[in-house]
Amino acid sequence: MPNTKAKAAQRPSASWIGGVRLALAVVALASAVTFGRASAAAPKMAELWNGEEIAWQNVGPGIQESTRTGKTVVMVFHASWCASCKRYRQVWKDPGVVAASRDLVMILVDVDTEPNANGAFSPDGTYVPRTIFYSPEGDVMTDLRGKDPEYPHTIDLDDPTELRTLMQKAAKSTAAPDKRAEN
Numbered sequence: 001m002p003n004t005k006a007k008a009a010q011r012p013s014a015s016w017i018g019g020v021r022l023a024l025a026v027v028a029l030a031s032a033v034t035f036g037r038a039s040a041a042a043p044k045m046a047e048l049w050n051g052e053e054i055a056w057q058n059v060g061p062g063i064q065e066s067t068r069t070g071k072t073v074v075m076v077f078h079a080s081w082c083a084s085c086k087r088y089r090q091v092w093k094d095p096g097v098v099a100a101s102r103d104l105v106m107i108l109v110d111v112d113t114e115p116n117a118n119g120a121f122s123p124d125g126t127y128v129p130r131t132i133f134y135s136p137e138g139d140v141m142t143d144l145r146g147k148d149p150e151y152p153h154t155i156d157l158d159d160p161t162e163l164r165t166l167m168q169k170a171a172k173s174t175a176a177p178d179k180r181a182e183n
Helices: 019-040 059-069 083-093 095-101 115-120 161-172
Strands: 073-078 105-110 130-134
Touching (some): 059 073, 073 083
């Protein structure tokens, strides 16, 4: 069960092109100023989320990769103090989840160290843990959600089946990047 939830009065568009792209630019700029070139490094706490086998990225580099490759984004929001997040970390060790992650852009967000990203990517609140699937164009993939209608971006915390299935569906929906822009 998620630990916190803050309902937004108005939910921002989940499009990279719209307001979220602007928010992303602010988050990326703040990260670059704060961490210098460290943005290419693994996100904070990635090792606890099976970072040896899953190529977790920070928000800015992850979205850039998705835009460049046309791959779907899986964005996971967590907090170090969150007991549900600690349970959910174990699901990411499943071999099927690891295999599915290779066809997706994996972004890990610590809500305490990245509050701007947490707020910018919160179509239904800032509860944790939450796993949101985004198309390469930045749209929330509304057909890829958990079963809880109150917390739709909470995936089964203990059984990897739901996450693995959603990741496999997301990977199948990934379109090939548009090569015309490269010419």
